[in-house]
Amino acid sequence: xxxxxxxxxxxxxxxxxxxxxxxxxxxxxxxxxxxxxxxxxxxxxxxxxxxxxxxxxxxxxxxxxxxxxxxxxxxxxxxxxxxxxxxxxxxxxxxxxxxxxxxxxxxxxxxxxxxxxxxxxxxxxxxxxxxxxxxxxxxxxxxxxxxxxxxxxxxxxxxxxxxxxxxxxxxxxxxxxxxxxxxxxxxxxxxxxxxxxxxxxxxxxxxxxxxxxxxxxxxxxxxxxxxxxxxxxxxxxxxxxxxxxxxxxxxxxxxxxxxxxxxxxxxxxxxxxxxxxxxxxxxxxxxxxxxxxxxxxxxxxxxxxxxxxxxxxxxxxxxxxxxxxxxxxxxxxxxxxxxxxxxxxxxxxxxxxxxxxxxxxxxxxxxxxxxxxxxxxxxxxxxxxxxxxxxxxxxxxxxxxxxxxxxxxxxxxxxxxxxxxxxxxxxxxxxxxxxxxxxxxxx
Numbered sequence: 001x002x003x004x005x006x007x008x009x010x011x012x013x014x015x016x017x018x019x020x021x022x023x024x025x026x027x028x029x030x031x032x033x034x035x036x037x038x039x040x041x042x043x044x045x046x047x048x049x050x051x052x053x054x055x056x057x058x059x060x061x062x063x064x065x066x067x068x069x070x071x072x073x074x075x076x077x078x079x080x081x082x083x084x085x086x087x088x089x090x091x092x093x094x095x096x097x098x099x100x101x102x103x104x105x106x107x108x109x110x111x112x113x114x115x116x117x118x119x120x121x122x123x124x125x126x127x128x129x130x131x132x133x134x135x136x137x138x139x140x141x142x143x144x145x146x147x148x149x150x151x152x153x154x155x156x157x158x159x160x161x162x163x164x165x166x167x168x169x170x171x172x173x174x175x176x177x178x179x180x181x182x183x184x185x186x187x188x189x190x191x192x193x194x195x196x197x198x199x200x201x202x203x204x205x206x207x208x209x210x211x212x213x214x215x216x217x218x219x220x221x222x223x224x225x226x227x228x229x230x231x232x233x234x235x236x237x238x239x240x241x242x243x244x245x246x247x248x249x250x251x252x253x254x255x256x257x258x259x260x261x262x263x264x265x266x267x268x269x270x271x272x273x274x275x276x277x278x279x280x281x282x283x284x285x286x287x288x289x290x291x292x293x294x295x296x297x298x299x300x301x302x303x304x305x306x307x308x309x310x311x312x313x314x315x316x317x318x319x320x321x322x323x324x325x326x327x328x329x330x331x332x333x334x335x336x337x338x339x340x341x342x343x344x345x346x347x348x349x350x351x352x353x354x355x356x357x358x359x360x361x362x363x364x365x366x367x368x369x370x371x372x373x374x375x376x377x378x379x380x381x382x383x384x385x386x387x388x389x390x391x392x393x394x395x396x397x398x399x400x401x402x403x404x405x406x407x408x409x410x411x412x413x414x415x416x417x418x419x420x421x422x423x424x425x426x427x428x429x430x431x432x433x434x435x436x437x438x439x440x441x442x443x
Contacts, residue, residue, distance in 0.1 A: 001104070001127075001189075002127065002130075002189075003130055003131060003132075003189040004131065005291050006284070006287050006392075007192070007392040007394075008192065011042065011046050014033075014127065014129060015047055016050070017098075017127075018054065018075065018098060018100075021098070022053075022075055023053075028097065029094075029095045029097045030057075030072065030076065030077050031076050031097045031100060032079065032100065032121070032123070033076065033078045033100045033102060034080070034084065034099065034101050035103060036080065036102070036283065037080045037081075038279055038280040039102055039103065040060050040080060042208050043102070044078065055073070057071060057074040057076070059071075059087065060079070060083070064083070068090050071094055082114075084113070084117040085113040085114060088117050092117070092120045092121060092122070096122060096124070097125065098125035098127060099118070099121050099123040099127070100129065101118065101126075101127070101129065101147070103283065104128035104130040105130045105133070105144075107147065108140035108143045110143045110146060110156075115143070118147055126149075127148075128144050128147070128148060130144070131287045137164070138163060138168060139160070139164060142156060145183065152186070163178075163179050167179065191291075196390055201390060202379070202391045202392075204393045207280065208397055208399050209280050209398050209399065210276060210398075210400075214274070215274060215275065215276060217273070218256055219253065219401060220442070222252055222253060223440060223442070226248075227249070229245060229249065230245055230440060233245040234433060258301060258304045258367050259275035259278055259304060261307065262303055262304060275307075285312070285343065292342075293362045294336070294342055294359050294361055295342060295360065295363075296344050296357060296360045296363045296381055296382055297344065297366060298347075298365050299345075300347070300349070301367065302325075302347050304366065304367070305321065305323060317342065317343060318341040319341055320336055320344055322355075323345075324350045329355075333355060336357060337359045339359065344357065346381070356381070356386070357381045357382050359382075361389045361390070361392065362391070362392050362393075363381070363382055364393075364396065365378065365379075365394070368395060368397060368403050379393055406439065
């Protein structure tokens with residue numbers, strides 16, 4: 001079990017391990033990564049960046065069956081927990097060099113079909129990646145170890161009688177130490193506190209998110225409609241006089257990336273399209289809160305913060321919030337700084353400046369703002385004088401959308417004028433008709 005805290009590079013360590021085994025001739029078969037759907041894009045992009053020598057095959061979507069015959073010709077194969085039962089026959093027939101289970105706490109219940117299929121896979125090595133090997137009780141640790149090293153902790157009943165009962169109910173320190181000794185050779189864990197001296201003051205991470213088909217269909221429909229509307233406006237009134245229509249088009253696409261419900265479209269309600277980004281955010285927050293992290297979560301949309309509030313309440317995660325409607329800013333700041341709540345929801349407009357939140361060690365930017373100066377102001381709520389911990393900044397970016405293209409545009413052109421997406425900032429629209437065309441085209 002590789003159980004490092006979030007942000008310390010579990011994915012990169014796993015890729016380095018696969019690459020080393022392949023380079024040194026130990027890997028005679030492909031390796032399989034099983035992860036949540038929300039992490040497929042991240043694994044693919046991290047492999048391209050850090051292990052470009054690996055031949056990677058992603059088994060995802062309806063067309064995946066066309067690639068089953070090509071599995072043996074690849075070094076690394078990516079699939080999801082949800083697809084394990086459906087592709088059981090193919091995956092269990094293929095010998096694997098290593099099976100790597102990411103966010104392995106997802107299989108803490110050994111009775112699920114996915115957990116059962118995992119145990120049937122033929123592999124020389126089994127590796128679990130999870131920052132939270134124990135979330136609620138020791139039975140979850142047993143489930144992971146039963147997959148990794150069957151028999152090491154005995155069967156479930158033996159483990160409950162010999163370890164779980166005495167430790168959880170009786171507080172038996174001797175049994176706790178015996179269990180720690182038993183699993184120590186098979187568990188690697190580094191916390192951020194342990195490696196603080198090796199970390200930079202600020203670590204920035206882009207979390208790539210891939211939309212599910214229903215959300216992607218809504219995005220494409222909005223993109224096509226707004227693309228035509230912008231073209232017509234520019235043809236009739238010229239580029240400069242079409243500024244409001246252009247801003248409206250960009251806004252709507254950004255809202256779909258955050259959550260289709262922000263548009264309040266009847267089509268979104270009919271399809272019940274979810275938000276891949278919101279799903280990924282909640283996965284992250286569960287792990288971060290379990291690690292004891294203190295999180296600042298920024299969004300430009302107060303309506304998005306309201307949707308996030310609902311999910312936090314449903315999962316019993318305590319939070320405070322500052323938006324333009326909040327009159328008393330001092331109380332939520334004091335509660336967060338005192339450690340009473342782990343998550344602080346902040347709207348960009350209300351909380352981008354004037355707050356000192358050095359209790360935070362994690363910043364999540366839910367939606368990109370394209371103006372680096374505004375992003376820097378938000379990050380500096382925690383990364384400032386008085387901060388004695390390394391700060392991790394996570395940017396959530398939806399793949400294949402305007403969010404990804406705007407980041408590319410920002411890198412090409414440098415800082416975009418604040419007036420682009422913030423009409424109140426004034427100034428010229430520092431973007432060309434060609435740039436707009438690129439933002440609104442597919443792919």
